[in-house]
Amino acid sequence: ETGVTQSPTHLIKTRGQQVTLRCSSQSGHNTVSWYQQALGQGPQFIFQYYREEENGRGNFPPRFSGLQFPNYSSELNVNALELDDSALYLCASSSQTGAPTEAFFGQGTRLTVV
Amino acid sequence: GQNIDQPTEMTATEGAIVQINCTYQTSGFNGLFWYQQHAGEAPTFLSYNVLDGLEEKGRFSSFLSRSKGYSYLLLKELQMKDSASYLCAVSSPTTTSSALEPERGNQAGTALIFGKGTTLSVSS
Numbered sequence: 001e002t003g004v005t006q007s008p009t010h011l012i013k014t015r016g017q018q019v020t021l022r023c024s025s026q027s028g029h030n031t032v033s034w035y036q037q038a039l040g041q042g043p044q045f046i047f048q049y050y051r052e053e054e055n056g057r058g059n060f061p062p063r064f065s066g067l068q069f070p071n072y073s074s075e076l077n078v079n080a081l082e083l084d085d086s087a088l089y090l091c092a093s094s095s096q097t098g099a100p101t102e103a104f105f106g107q108g109t110r111l112t113v114v
Numbered sequence: 115g116q117n118i119d120q121p122t123e124m125t126a127t128e129g130a131i132v133q134i135n136c137t138y139q140t141s142g143f144n145g146l147f148w149y150q151q152h153a154g155e156a157p158t159f160l161s162y163n164v165l166d167g168l169e170e171k172g173r174f175s176s177f178l179s180r181s182k183g184y185s186y187l188l189l190k191e192l193q194m195k196d197s198a199s200y201l202c203a204v205s206s207p208t209t210t211s212s213a214l215e216p217e218r219g220n221q222a223g224t225a226l227i228f229g230k231g232t233t234l235s236v237s238s
Contacts, residue, residue, distance in 0.1 A: 004156075033225060042118075042201050042228030043157070048208055055223035056208020090156060092226075102147075103226060105156035 003027060004093050004106035012112045013081050021076045021109045023091030031055070032074040033103065034066060035090040043090055049074055078111075086113045116140050118229035120202050125235045126192050134187045134232045136202030144205040144224050148176050148187045151199045151231065160187065160200075192236050199231040 003026035013019050025032050031050045035043035045058035049068035063079040072093070078085055088110050092103035117139045126132040138146070145164035149157035163169055163178035163185060175188040187200055208223040 031223070035226075035228075040230070042203075042230045043226070045208075045225040045227065048223045048225060050223060056225055058225065102159050102162065105149075105158070107156045 004091060004104050006089075006091050006106035006109050008109060009107065010110045010112075012114060015081055015083060015113055017081050018077065018079045019081060019111065021078075021089050021091075021111070023074045023076070023093075023106055025072045025074065025091075025093030026104050029093035029095050029104070030072050031094045032068055032072065033092045033094070034074070034076045035092065036060075036085075037088040037090055037108070039087075046076070081113045083113050086111060116204075116206070116227050118202055118204060118227060120200075120229040120232045122230065123233045123235070125237065128192055128194060128236060128238050130192050131188065131190050132192060132234065134189075134200050134202075134234070136185045136187070136229060138183050138185070138202070138204050138227075138229075140204045140206050140227055142206040143180065144207065146176075146178055146185050147203045147205065147226060148174075148185075149201040149203060151201055153198075157201055189234075194236050194238065197234060197236045199233050201231045202229040203227060 005024045007022045033048040034046040037043040046060050047057040048055045052068045065077045068074045088108045090108045091106045094103045120136045147162050148160040150160050151157040161176035163176050168177045173190045178185045203226040205224045206227050208225045
């Protein structure tokens with residue numbers, strides 16, 4: 001186990017609803033990144049948080065937003081859910097930004113939008 | 115643009131050696147990672163290369179050629195439990211220098227740009 005925990009593990013939502021996913025980073029890690037992994041695809045970078053500020057963003061619309069808290073845990077919020085948002089959402093924590101240190105992944109949240 | 119290519123599927127038998135290739139074209143390069151992902155589970159770290167050459171770690175080795183934009187993961191003495199998806203990922207900067215805020219003590223972040231993964235099936 002990596003020490004990165006995500007909740008919930010599974011979630012079913014209806015199109016148009018909003019969802020919040022949570023991630024507790026590994027002890028000592030101050031950087032959290034979120035990824036979306038569709039079935040049969042590699043993870044795609046959503047955004048990264050460092051010291052409670054967004055520190056980089058991938059090609060995702062503004063309805064994907066996030067937060068990082070003083071204890072370095074993080075939330076991913078998705079508004080106006082679409083069917084294509086159905087995916088495994090992965091949180092990864094690392095010890096610093098600006099250096100390619102190993103990222104430790106949580107087990108993911110499987111989101112199904114119906 | 116960002117592009118990472120690796121074969122979709124590979125098959126091999128127990129005890130054999132398999133090489134999974136990865137080619138990449140990215141706007142930035144801070145290193146190349148290989149991750150293993152079993153179905154329904156999180157990716158787990160296998161290896162990291164930032165300089166050209168071969169890195170060996172037990173049954174797994176990874177090679178990098180930055181000039182060719184090429185890497186491979188070599189798995190020796192294959193076991194059934196090695197059946198999984200293998201993800202090639204390039205570490206790339208997320209923030210340009212113009213966006214840095216020195217007063218916040220921030221520095222450029224890095225994101226992992228993943229390929230689609232190679233599904234390896236090991237049979238007895």
